[in-house]
Amino acid sequence: MADKIKDAKIIFVVGGPGSGKGTQCEKVVAKYGYTHLSSGDLLRAEVASGSERGKQLQAIMQKGELVPLDTVLDMIKDAMIAKADVSKGFLIDGYPREVKQGEEFEKKIGAPALLLYVDAKSETMVKRLMKRGETSGRADDNEETIKKRLDLYYKATEPVITFYEGRGIVRKVHYATLGSDL
Ligand SMILES: Nc1ncnc2c1ncn2[C@@H]1O[C@H](COP(=O)(O)OP(=O)(O)O)[C@@H](O)[C@H]1O
Ligand SMILES: Nc1ncnc2c1ncn2[C@H]1C[C@H](O)[C@@H](COP(=O)(O)OP(=O)(O)O)O1
Ligand SMILES: [Mg+2]
Numbered sequence: 001m002a003d004k005i006k007d008a009k010i011i012f013v014v015g016g017p018g019s020g021k022g023t024q025c026e027k028v029v030a031k032y033g034y035t036h037l038s039s040g041d042l043l044r045a046e047v048a049s050g051s052e053r054g055k056q057l058q059a060i061m062q063k064g065e066l067v068p069l070d071t072v073l074d075m076i077k078d079a080m081i082a083k084a085d086v087s088k089g090f091l092i093d094g095y096p097r098e099v100k101q102g103e104e105f106e107k108k109i110g111a112p113a114l115l116l117y118v119d120a121k122s123e124t125m126v127k128r129l130m131k132r133g134e135t136s137g138r139a140d141d142n143e144e145t146i147k148k149r150l151d152l153y154y155k156a157t158e159p160v161i162t163f164y165e166g167r168g169i170v171r172k173v174h175y176a177t178l179g180s181d182l
Helices: 021-032 039-048 052-062 069-086 099-108 122-136 143-165
Strands: 010-015 035-038 090-093 114-119 170-174
Touching: 010 021, 010 143, 021 035, 021 090, 021 114, 035 039, 035 069, 039 052, 039 069, 039 090, 069 090, 069 099, 099 143, 114 143, 122 143, 143 170
Parallel strands: 010 090, 010 114, 035 090, 114 170
Antiparallel strands: none
16 A cells, blocks of 8 residues: 555645645645645544544643654544555645654655745734634644644644654745745
């Protein structure tokens, strides 16, 4: 099964909470036809299913913490396999959240061709998330959880960008300016 995605083109999409990862991914999908997989969306689908595992995930996400690595990696891998036959490439949005997640992904699936870094100032992210929280119904779009998610982003996720900069595969995306060197 995993053989099906062995040679897939993989693009990691990394940025702070509310930086616009999902929004930029939609633009890439429209332009290049890649398959968009958001770790957060996959987790929220599990929560919505009402399963016991979903309840545990919901409690973690509500606190602004990271869910266990194996859980999220297995979900992404299953989703990739399900789309392998129809996909030109994969946008992996919201993963890796820490360097270890990147390492495990590479061991189990493969190496990314590119990392899209969606950059935004922390004030901008907070403002957007507070606004999104008015309608999103997301348990983590509230002031207290947003603060925790931002702290965790700077502590755990920014090092991911430095790690892949060392490999020369990081492309920074600022607002709606998607380069044509994708
Ligand atoms: N370039 C932008 N300018 C203004 N608002 C934006 C921009 N990109 C995203 N947003 C808004 O910010 C919020 C967070 O965007 P989203 O794509 O959901 O971010 P993420 O997936 O990184 O959490 C959304 O409400 C979205 O409409
Ligand atoms: N790769 C990952 N590892 C662990 N937890 C993750 C994860 N991706 C998402 N989650 C959990 C923790 C996040 O705070 C929550 C929401 O993720 P998200 O939808 O990517 O949010 P956002 O991009 O707005 O920060 O889901
Ligand atoms: Mg998102």
